[in-house]
Amino acid sequence: MHKKISFLSCLLALLLCFTGTDAVSVSAAETAETEDVSTVADDTPLYVNSETGSVVIIDDGAGLLTEAEKNRLLEMMKPVTEYGSAAFASIDNNIYYDTEIYAESYTDEHFIGKSGVLFLIDMDRREIYLDVKGELRRQITSSYADSITDNIYTYASRGDYCECACRAFEQVSKLLQGGRIAQPMKYISNLLLAVILAMLINYCLVMALSRKQKAATGELMSGIYHKVDVKNPKAAFRNQTKRYVPRSSGSSGSSGSHSSGGSSHSSHSSGGGHRF
Numbered sequence: 001m002h003k004k005i006s007f008l009s010c011l012l013a014l015l016l017c018f019t020g021t022d023a024v025s026v027s028a029a030e031t032a033e034t035e036d037v038s039t040v041a042d043d044t045p046l047y048v049n050s051e052t053g054s055v056v057i058i059d060d061g062a063g064l065l066t067e068a069e070k071n072r073l074l075e076m077m078k079p080v081t082e083y084g085s086a087a088f089a090s091i092d093n094n095i096y097y098d099t100e101i102y103a104e105s106y107t108d109e110h111f112i113g114k115s116g117v118l119f120l121i122d123m124d125r126r127e128i129y130l131d132v133k134g135e136l137r138r139q140i141t142s143s144y145a146d147s148i149t150d151n152i153y154t155y156a157s158r159g160d161y162c163e164c165a166c167r168a169f170e171q172v173s174k175l176l177q178g179g180r181i182a183q184p185m186k187y188i189s190n191l192l193l194a195v196i197l198a199m200l201i202n203y204c205l206v207m208a209l210s211r212k213q214k215a216a217t218g219e220l221m222s223g224i225y226h227k228v229d230v231k232n233p234k235a236a237f238r239n240q241t242k243r244y245v246p247r248s249s250g251s252s253g254s255s256g257s258h259s260s261g262g263s264s265h266s267s268h269s270s271g272g273g274h275r276f
Helices: 002-036 067-082 099-110 134-137 144-156 160-178 184-210 217-224
Strands: 055-060 085-093 116-122 127-133 269-275
Touching: 055 067, 067 085, 067 134, 067 160, 085 099, 099 116, 099 127, 099 269, 116 134, 116 160, 127 134, 127 160, 127 184, 134 269, 144 160, 144 269
Parallel strands: 055 085, 085 116
Antiparallel strands: 116 127, 127 269
16 A cells, blocks of 8 residues: 555656656747747838838837837838838937937948838937938939938927828839929029019129220220321431320129038938928
8 A cells, every 4th residue: 555655756747847847948949939029120120021022120219109100100111111121210419429420330331232211200400301322312312312312300309209200101102103292492592593583683684784885996096096197207206205005905704612411321222301
């Protein structure tokens, strides 16, 4: 009887040992899996287009968006992947002290050898910037990038960063699909330039018409020529010669230099930004 009890006790102890080992193994595996998920970087692609291989990145380093807003933004960014990768980034500490330089550095790192669009919100410098790399520059030029940021900066000014980013990628998608976007600032600039040019032309015309007509050099010389009959060719005129030297005619004018302004971009990208 005692032998049976001892045998059963040993068997039960062995079963408990194996069960405990499995439980520890399962617990360790679950812990490892949890650690892997928690260490996923913010710049890891959230979406990969299976046909084009383009990705969507939402790197909200400044913590501007909620999870619901990130999901909404993701859906707005997906159409861009038909043409290239799309990235959203927000920062509150710009190590380059320049939004454009930071944006170009970001696209160089994340869009290696690929075309892509980055929309950056720089909270450190209070500026939004749209950087375009690769083949997408044909559809989205620096002029269009400036227009897009001009159209949406007011959303960032009032703290609606999700709407600001969504509107940015909405307009990017429209341009990539061959559509048009509003460019009010461009039209206003062109209108002002046309007004200034018209005023300059009008001023030049007034100055040209009001200027007195100058006599030609031949007319001046013929006017001072006199026919003189000398009765005594051997006569010597002393201290009586008066010489007239016509003043040389010249024109005075002003020359001005014209310089074209704009942000400098590297040869591989185009972009534009706006303070908010």
